Amino acid sequence: MNTSTSEGQQHPISLYLKVWVLLFILSALSYMVDYVQLEGLLRWSLILIFMFLKAGLIIAIFMHMMWERMALICAILIPPLCLLVFVALMVAESEYTLFTRFSFFS
């Protein structure tokens, strides 16, 4: 079955084809979210769910992350979490920018 050796990553092609089909379906579903014009909480939660599922499949299967050693997985996947802190900072900052624009320019 799946072996990950010094020879490199060896996985059955059928697995890649299944993931490919799955990515197609997920993309079609996220497109449909826009096409049928869903609104509000349902819209953006679906967009995010499909986005994370697609990203997870690409990283785990196509980029072989699920077969790598924990040392590499942690070294690559943990640092991007810093971006979440950055997002929080910039949300606060841009809310304030909007507030000042309405206060002084309208």
Place this chain on the structure above:
Amino acid sequence: MTTQSSSKAQGLSGMVQDWSADKEAFEVPWGKAMMWIFLLSDTFVFGCFLIGYMAVRIAAVDPWPPATDVFALTIAGQSIPLVLIAIMTFILITSSGTMAMAVNYGYRKNRHKAAWLMLLTALLGLTFVGMQAFEWTKLIEDGVRPWENPWGAAQFGAVFFMVTGFHGLHVSIGVIYLTIVAIKVLRGHYEKKGYEIIEITGLYWHFVDLVWVFIFAFFYLW
């Protein structure tokens, strides 16, 4: 470079062993480790772009132009929302599939199949860039500039050209990279060395696909 293969350390205790032992931590070819570290840096670059986009969009006083209508195309008298972007998305996902197969055939030492799959991947990438050029042309004709556009918040154009432009640049570089490596594979330059290079090229290509997943969600659907 050590050649001794250690037992595959599992889970977190394995990670502690890998990082505390007096040896390579990752046990992958160094080129692959370097590519991963480069992609991590690129994650921050695109992350900053998308966070910048979020910041200007939250702070925009004028309404944000609705992507559904902006990127709609009229085909056979029917206006279909986002249709070009959807096709581009499917093309990029397909190119990721062919790339994964190329990596597989490389490790099976089937270099002709691997190289042709890589060239097919590059061709799909080129199609993507071509469609993006068409999209840019259409928007520029409609009067979109980095500082203004006919539909709403002026920041829209700046974000659009920056984010899709930088991603398109990555795709273009990827096409060149894939083509060079595919030609070298065909000529048998890696017969002695092994075919990790295809996996390393593949990591870059899948990353470009991965970034598009986020751009598609946040810029085109949000």
